[in-house]
Amino acid sequence: xxxxxxxxxxxxxxxxxxxxxxxxxxxxxxxxxxxxxxxxxxxxxxxxxxxxxxxxxxxxxxxxxxxxxxxxxxxxxxxxxxxxxxxxxxxxxxxxxxxxxxxxxxxxxxxxxxxxxxxxxxxxxxxxxxxxxxxxxxxxxxxxxxxxxxxxxxxxxxxxxxxxxxxxxxxxxxxxxxxxxxxxxxxxxxxxxxxxxxxxxxxxxxxxxxxxxxxxxxxxxxxxxxxxxxxxxxxxxxxxxxxxxxxxxxxxxxxxxxxxxxxxxxxxxxxxxxxxxxxxxxxxxxxxxx
Amino acid sequence: xxxxxxxxxxxxxxxxxxxxxxxxxxxxxxxxxxxxxxxxxxxxxxxxxxxxxxxxxxxxxxxxxxxxxxxxxxxxxxxxxxxxxxxxxxxxxxxxxxxxxxxxxxxxxxxxxxxxxxxxxxxxxxxxxxxxxxxxxxxxxxxxxxxxxxxxxxxxxxxxxxxxxxxxxxxxxxxxxxxxxxxxxxxxxxxxxxxxxxxxxxxxxxxxxxxxxxxxxxxxxxxxxxxxxxxxxxxxxxxxxxxxxxxxxxxxxxxxxxxxxxxxxxxxxxxxxxxxxxxxxxxxxxxxxxxxxxxxxxxxxxxxxxxxxxxxxxxxxxxxxxxxxxxxxxx
Amino acid sequence: xxxxxxxxxxxxxxxxxxxxxxxxxxxxxxxxxxxxxxxxxxxxxxxxxxxxxxxxxxxxxxxxxxxxxxxxxxxxxxxxxxxxxxxxxxxxxxxxxxxxxxxxxxxxxxxxxxxxxxxxxxxxxxxxxxxxxxxxxxxxxxxxxxxxxxxxxxxxxxxxxxxxxxxxxxxxxxxxxxxxxxxxxxxxxxxxxxxxxxxxxxxxxxxxxxxxxxxxxxxxxxxxxxxxxxxxxxxxxxxxxxxxxxxxxxxxxxxxxxxxxxxxxxxxxxxxxxxx
Numbered sequence: 001x002x003x004x005x006x007x008x009x010x011x012x013x014x015x016x017x018x019x020x021x022x023x024x025x026x027x028x029x030x031x032x033x034x035x036x037x038x039x040x041x042x043x044x045x046x047x048x049x050x051x052x053x054x055x056x057x058x059x060x061x062x063x064x065x066x067x068x069x070x071x072x073x074x075x076x077x078x079x080x081x082x083x084x085x086x087x088x089x090x091x092x093x094x095x096x097x098x099x100x101x102x103x104x105x106x107x108x109x110x111x112x113x114x115x116x117x118x119x120x121x122x123x124x125x126x127x128x129x130x131x132x133x134x135x136x137x138x139x140x141x142x143x144x145x146x147x148x149x150x151x152x153x154x155x156x157x158x159x160x161x162x163x164x165x166x167x168x169x170x171x172x173x174x175x176x177x178x179x180x181x182x183x184x185x186x187x188x189x190x191x192x193x194x195x196x197x198x199x200x201x202x203x204x205x206x207x208x209x210x211x212x213x214x215x216x217x218x219x220x221x222x223x224x225x226x227x228x229x230x231x232x233x234x235x236x237x238x239x240x241x242x243x244x245x246x247x248x249x250x251x252x253x254x255x256x257x258x259x260x261x262x263x264x265x266x267x268x269x270x271x272x273x274x275x276x277x278x279x280x281x282x283x284x285x286x287x288x289x290x
Numbered sequence: 291x292x293x294x295x296x297x298x299x300x301x302x303x304x305x306x307x308x309x310x311x312x313x314x315x316x317x318x319x320x321x322x323x324x325x326x327x328x329x330x331x332x333x334x335x336x337x338x339x340x341x342x343x344x345x346x347x348x349x350x351x352x353x354x355x356x357x358x359x360x361x362x363x364x365x366x367x368x369x370x371x372x373x374x375x376x377x378x379x380x381x382x383x384x385x386x387x388x389x390x391x392x393x394x395x396x397x398x399x400x401x402x403x404x405x406x407x408x409x410x411x412x413x414x415x416x417x418x419x420x421x422x423x424x425x426x427x428x429x430x431x432x433x434x435x436x437x438x439x440x441x442x443x444x445x446x447x448x449x450x451x452x453x454x455x456x457x458x459x460x461x462x463x464x465x466x467x468x469x470x471x472x473x474x475x476x477x478x479x480x481x482x483x484x485x486x487x488x489x490x491x492x493x494x495x496x497x498x499x500x501x502x503x504x505x506x507x508x509x510x511x512x513x514x515x516x517x518x519x520x521x522x523x524x525x526x527x528x529x530x531x532x533x534x535x536x537x538x539x540x541x542x543x544x545x546x547x548x549x550x551x552x553x554x555x556x557x558x559x560x561x562x563x564x565x566x567x568x569x570x571x572x573x574x575x576x577x578x579x580x581x582x583x584x585x586x587x588x589x590x591x592x593x594x595x596x597x598x599x600x601x602x603x604x605x606x607x608x609x610x611x612x613x614x615x616x617x618x619x620x621x
Numbered sequence: 622x623x624x625x626x627x628x629x630x631x632x633x634x635x636x637x638x639x640x641x642x643x644x645x646x647x648x649x650x651x652x653x654x655x656x657x658x659x660x661x662x663x664x665x666x667x668x669x670x671x672x673x674x675x676x677x678x679x680x681x682x683x684x685x686x687x688x689x690x691x692x693x694x695x696x697x698x699x700x701x702x703x704x705x706x707x708x709x710x711x712x713x714x715x716x717x718x719x720x721x722x723x724x725x726x727x728x729x730x731x732x733x734x735x736x737x738x739x740x741x742x743x744x745x746x747x748x749x750x751x752x753x754x755x756x757x758x759x760x761x762x763x764x765x766x767x768x769x770x771x772x773x774x775x776x777x778x779x780x781x782x783x784x785x786x787x788x789x790x791x792x793x794x795x796x797x798x799x800x801x802x803x804x805x806x807x808x809x810x811x812x813x814x815x816x817x818x819x820x821x822x823x824x825x826x827x828x829x830x831x832x833x834x835x836x837x838x839x840x841x842x843x844x845x846x847x848x849x850x851x852x853x854x855x856x857x858x859x860x861x862x863x864x865x866x867x868x869x870x871x872x873x874x875x876x877x878x879x880x881x882x883x884x885x886x887x888x889x890x891x892x893x894x895x896x897x
Contacts, residue, residue: 035746093637099635113873117852228833266742
């Protein structure tokens with residue numbers, strides 16, 4: 001498959017995608033970098049001036065930054081933890097034969113199709129609302145004081161909402177992987193006297209490694225930029241208790257109109273994502289090659 | 291017409307030289323078989339002729355015209371792949387018609403040629419099926435059908451029978467031979483199976499590590515192999531090679547004798563013990579350990595009442611000994 | 622498998638699976654139920670909700686208050702448009718990478734995927750300004766372009782993994798049969814890859830339908846898809862449970878139904894070819 005003809009053709013065929021993605025990466029990113037060195041506020045057009053690293057300095061030293069950074073990482077880690085462990089458990093359960101497998105599977109997948117704004121609003125109002133939410137009704141009927149989730153545990157609540165959206169994804173991928181597990185291998189292990197736990201640790205888990213990698217990779221990409229759920233539920237608050245990096249940048253640039261500061265924040269978010277990306281790429285590079 | 295000539299053709303993948311300079315002439319109407327162990331470069335050579343790979347240097351002429359830089363489609367050759375490479379989403383009819391459609395033939399013309407090819411290949415009843423609904427042999431015939439409708443200058447076959455079971459392989463082998471006799475078109479056929487090479491070829495090209503070891507008709511190669519490699523590759527079971535003192539007696543480095551040329555002789559030079567006896571009825575294969583000579587494989591016609599542990603005395607038929615020098619070349 | 626499926630064990634599994642499935646699905650079921658209640662009934666205790674009467678009132682009110690059909694149509698145009706555009710760009714690129722791999726193909730793929738790693742906020746400001754200056758704010762065309770670019774790496778990656786499974790010999794056969802590149806891709810590769818292309822298409826329509834960063838930032842009303850339509854219920858209308866439920870049901874129903882119907886193709890698509 002490799003004549004000069006086909007190689008030339010291949011270069012031609014791949015170039016639109018490469019050029020577009022390159023432009024997409026380089027033009028706005030270049031502008032962001034440029035803006036990040038300007039004193040630039042949308043409320044004061046025409047007043048742009050060179051700021052050097054001031055924007056970075058102010059962005060990083062503002063108290064909100066540290067909490068945003070921590071919140072971003074907690075959000076990613078929290079959701080990954082819940083979805084990976086929950087996903088494995090659910091996949092193991094759904095892999096067993098039982099009546100109505102098809103229907104249960106359809107129910108489990110459903111949250112994946114729900115757009116973030118809807119899931120956030122529904123959880124916020126119908127479930128976590130301290131007066132009329134279902135959780136409030138339940139605690140009242142048990143004689144407890146209703147808990148105001150979004151005021152007292154805003155980040156944990158958002159983690160719960162996001163995890164609900166992503167649990168189906170993890171479950172589905174892991175379930176598919178489980179179903180491709182070699183049954184004869186399992187039977188051989190059983191003949192060899194391996195009990196359920198041993199079979200799980202030595203056969204099932206290694207078999208799932210690849211899919212767990214995929215789950216972590218794909219989810220991290222999306223989780224690093226969770227935005228709508230925060231915008232709709234807590235608006236980053238109370239204070240900055242549920243502000244993550246994307247939300248902080250959004251607030252700075254489009255709510256405070258501080259383009260320079262927002263851009264500096266954007267670049268910092270890109271750098272953070274790249275650190276995570278390098279880490280992840282190493283991991284999948286190893287796991288996806290085979 | 292279907293004359294192909296390669297002159298000083300080489301191929302390297304990166305630093306790896308797969309085909310050292312190679313010359314080969316394939317005449318019109320010939321059935322040429324490239325044979326050799328896996329990795330010998332025979333498939334690469336075929337793909338170079340097809341135009342699916344670029345040659346690194348040298349020249350390919352098809353019917354006297356320089357085709358070195360021509361795209362596969364422009365060379366007027368048809369190829370049958372090892373995996374058949376049928377288009378799974380098309381019916382048999384559409385599969386066979388595809389080259390005609392690409393050549394922009396009229397629908398009526400396409401239909402006529404497809405029907406014709408289907409009749410030759412006994413596929414008329416299967417034209418509206420998908421490849422997935424066919425047996426291995428039928429798929430093979432569809433692949434051949436797709437090749438013949440183009441009326442190519444030459445057919446290229448890349449190990450076409452290796453995915454079939456043994457019985458079917460024999461049948462298809464005969465069908466391809468008959469097809470060659472009917473069409474009289476040049477065929478270039480790649481296989482690692484020397485039986486296919488022997489039974490089908492007008493001309494066998496034995497390849498080893500990209501080099502041509504010998505070119506000749508099947509019986510030429512059988513009767514007078516040029517070197518140890520060809521001697522060992524052509525013929526089944528393999529020729530026995532004897533080295534050491536016994537070879538020295540015959541003034542050579544390696545002495546070769548084919549299993550079918552060893553007889554049980556009361557006064558033969560080699561006496562040994564039967565290690566293994568395979569009784570097929572028509573033939574008996576013996577593996578005999580002869581002290582000082584080594585294991586000899588012997589093929590005896592008909593039934594022979596010898597078993598493990600029996601002692602037997604053997605000797606070569608007169609004039610059927612092959613002698614090779616230290617470089618492995620025939621003397 | 623040699624699992625001893627005793628009736629007792631099977632009963633436990635069945636109950637457990639149904640319970641978990643029901644709990645995960647419950648929020649969706651609940652908004653569906655609430656959407657048929659009056660505002661007064663919708664904030665009662667769960668038992669009160671279930672025993673109260675049913676009504677279509679909320680759906681009427683939502684449609685009166687905002688133009689659902691416009692936002693629905695915007696969502697369709699954005700998700701389908703961007704996905705098809707991405708496919709048109711991605712099919713040739715994936716062909717090239719899958720069938721004419723070079724030394725740098727793997728790196729190129731990784732690079733493409735890494736553009737997905739760039740957080741949207743990193744380029745929010747310039748995108749916003751570019752959109753403003755080119756008059757693209759709140760237009761469908763602008764958003765289609767952005768969504769195409771966002772999903773392009775995933776589309777290419779998915780198609781690449783599907784194309785990799787198609788034996789190269791078949792394409793070579795087409796080439797021997799006289800097909801040029803266009804015919805090879807159009808008549809052989811694309812039809813053979815239909816299942817893969819379909820699941821790529823579906824997954825990306827879903828991703829684009831639910832995309833809620835750029836759609837919220839770059840649209841306000843005319844081009845606003847359903848994500849924005851729902852976000853406008855954030856507050857204080859959010860306290861009107863029945864209306865919020867009706868609007869939510871209308872926003873997720875189309876893609877939920879599509880998703881359920883195409884479950885099988887999706888599962889393969891979701892795994893990005895990494896899990897067989």
